[in-house]
Amino acid sequence: MANPILLTTPSRSALMSRIRSINTAPEILVRSALHRMGFRFRLHYRRLPGKPDLVLPKFRTAIFVHGCFWHQHLGCTNARKPEANKAYWRPKLEANVSRFAAQTEELEKLGWTVRVIWECETKDSEKLRSLLLSFFSRSVSGTQRC
Template identity: 60%
Template sequence: MDRLTPAARSENMSRIRSRDTKPELRVRKALHAMGFRFRLHRRDLPGRPDIVLPKHRTVVFVHGCFWHRHSGCPNAAEPKTRAEFWRRKFEANVARDAKARAELERAGWKVVVIWECETGNPETLERVIRERLPAPAVRAPARENRGTA
């Protein structure tokens, strides 16, 4: 039995975002600080990746552990109510993720998944990024005196 009324549950579910989530913003902030430059939510790519690194031909999906079924993660616990509904929902999500990944890889893209539970600690997140992504291009430092004084 759900603890919330149908109206309260509907309100709660309507507030769940598909983009610009806290985990996604953490990953974007870390990537930018590490020197990566990227594009967001490219509609022309399968699965509309959260982050696209065109220079590296790499896409990044920042997956919520619950919605995308992070195996072995405590955040991916099964809901106790409407079990059959949720089972079908999660199976469809995982199948959609696999299809998008396969299409991207066939098109020559490297696909990286960063899980929500990997974004909470900045040091852990930086390590995950370094392990899974190519090194960013190093930008030349800005010149200090650009004009005449």
């Protein structure tokens, strides 16, 4: 891949326009893992603040699958702030983080549990499975998952 700093403005624009907000590869990995584990869920539920990527109504749990860069995953190497055009990127990324904090607060006020799965956590399928199980370990004990 070309050095991102050397891309022309039209090239950069074309590259950025291909980035999706729904049905991303990490999101599909999480959905597949949950489905294999027997959980059923709704996708991109518009009735809730922030339109969570996955909603498990039975557990009143909203799951967001966040890109490490776009949501600035603390301590993650994928969350580096761009060196070019800082005046544009800094406010944009900070707005993503603060908007999500407000959405989380709203969901919690409505009685929902909010969970975040980071893009980097989807790379290892066994670790992802363990993480997902930890989200529901208290809720699942003694009940059917489906």
